[in-house]
Amino acid sequence: MNFKKLAPWNWFKEEESTTTLPIKHTGQVVLxxxxxxxxxxxxxxxxxxxxxxxxxxxxxxxxxxxSFFPGSLSDNLLKPTLDxxxxxxxxxxxxxxxxxxxxxVTLEIADxxxxxxxxxxxxxxxxxxHYYRMERSYGSFQRLLSLPEDADQDxxxxxxxxxxxxxxxxxxxxxxxxxxxxxxK
Amino acid sequence: MSEKTDIIKRETTVPEYSSQIPAIRPVVDIYENxxxxxxxxxxxxxxxxxxxVTVDNGKLVISGVRNLHRPGTVTQxxxxxxxFHRTFSVPQTIDVAKVNAEMKNGVLRLHLxxxxxxxxxxxxxx
Numbered sequence: 001m002n003f004k005k006l007a008p009w010n011w012f013k014e015e016e017s018t019t020t021l022p023i024k025h026t027g028q029v030v031l032x033x034x035x036x037x038x039x040x041x042x043x044x045x046x047x048x049x050x051x052x053x054x055x056x057x058x059x060x061x062x063x064x065x066x067s068f069f070p071g072s073l074s075d076n077l078l079k080p081t082l083d084x085x086x087x088x089x090x091x092x093x094x095x096x097x098x099x100x101x102x103x104x105v106t107l108e109i110a111d112x113x114x115x116x117x118x119x120x121x122x123x124x125x126x127x128x129x130h131y132y133r134m135e136r137s138y139g140s141f142q143r144l145l146s147l148p149e150d151a152d153q154d155x156x157x158x159x160x161x162x163x164x165x166x167x168x169x170x171x172x173x174x175x176x177x178x179x180x181x182x183x184x185k
Numbered sequence: 186m187s188e189k190t191d192i193i194k195r196e197t198t199v200p201e202y203s204s205q206i207p208a209i210r211p212v213v214d215i216y217e218n219x220x221x222x223x224x225x226x227x228x229x230x231x232x233x234x235x236x237x238v239t240v241d242n243g244k245l246v247i248s249g250v251r252n253l254h255r256p257g258t259v260t261q262x263x264x265x266x267x268x269f270h271r272t273f274s275v276p277q278t279i280d281v282a283k284v285n286a287e288m289k290n291g292v293l294r295l296h297l298x299x300x301x302x303x304x305x306x307x308x309x310x311x
Contacts, residue, residue, distance in 0.1 A: 163291015
C-alpha cells in the first residue's frame with residue numbers, strides 16, 4: 001500500500017508561513033515579551049500559541065457560511081474561500097470571487113506555489129446617492145497554494161463561471177524513485 | 186375517508202424547502218438614487234436559472250441554490266452547497282412592475298425603480 005498517497009498534502013504551507021505577521025493588540029500596551037524561563041513559563045507560552053493557532057483557524061469561519069472573504073479582518077488582503085478536491089486523475093480548486101471580473105483575476109505559478117490574486121472593485125454604476133447597506137467587501141485578495149508533487153503544472157486549466165474560479169490540474173505519474181543497491185564487500 | 190383540505194391553506198408542517206443544504210443570508214449592498222433602489226447580492230456559484238426574486242405584498246424575497254458538482258473527494262472545504270435566502274421589506278414607492286434583475290459574475294443586481302409619484306419633482310412657479 002502506498003501510504004504517501006494517503007497522506008494529506010499541505011496546500012497551505014506557503015500561506016501559513018506568510019501570514020505569521022505580528023499579532024496586533026489594538027488599544028493595549030504590549031510589553032516586550034521576555035524569553036520564558038523555567039518549565040512553567042515555557043508551558044504557558046505553548047498554551048498561548050495553541051490558543052492563537054486555534055483562533056486563527058476560527059477566523060476562517062465555519063464551512064459553508066458563505067461569509068465572503070472571512071480572513072479579511074486580520075490583514076489588509078482579503079482571503080476568498082476556496083475548496084480543494086481530488087480524484088485519481090486531477091485536482092480541482094474552486095474559489096469564490098463574486099463580483100470580480102474575469103480580467104481582474106490573476107493566476108501565477110512560481111516555485112511550486114500557485115498564487116490566485118486579484119482585485120474586487122466596487123461597482124460604479126449610475127449616480128449612487130447614498131447607501132443603506134454595505135456588507136460586501138472590496139479590495140485586493142490573494143490566496144497561496146503549495147502544489148503537490150504530482151500536479152502537472154504545465155496542464156493547468158482555469159474556468160470562470162458565476163463568480164467562481166475553477167482550476168483543474170491533472171495528476172501525473174511520479175517517476176519511481178530509483179532503488180540503489182549497495183553491495184556488501 | 187373524507188378528509189377536507191382547504192386548497193388555499195398553507196401546510197405549515199411541511200417545510201417549503203428541503204433542509205438538506207444549509208441556508209445562509211447573502212451579503213448585500215443597497216444604494217438609492219433619485220430614480221431607483223439598487224441592490225447587489227453576492228451569490229457566487231449560483232446559476233442564473235436557480236435564482237428566484239419575488240416581490241409580494243411589500244416583501245422582496247431573493248433566493249438561490251448553489252449546486253457545485255464536484256467529483257472526487259474534497260480535501261479542503263471552505264464553502265459548500267448552500268441555499269441563499271433573504272427577505273426585505275420594500276417601500277410602497279417602488280414600482281413593482283418595473284423591477285428588473287440581472288446576474289453577473291455571481292452577483293445578483295436588482296433595480297427597483299421608484300414610481301413616478303415618488304420621484305422628486307420640481308414645481309415651476311408660474
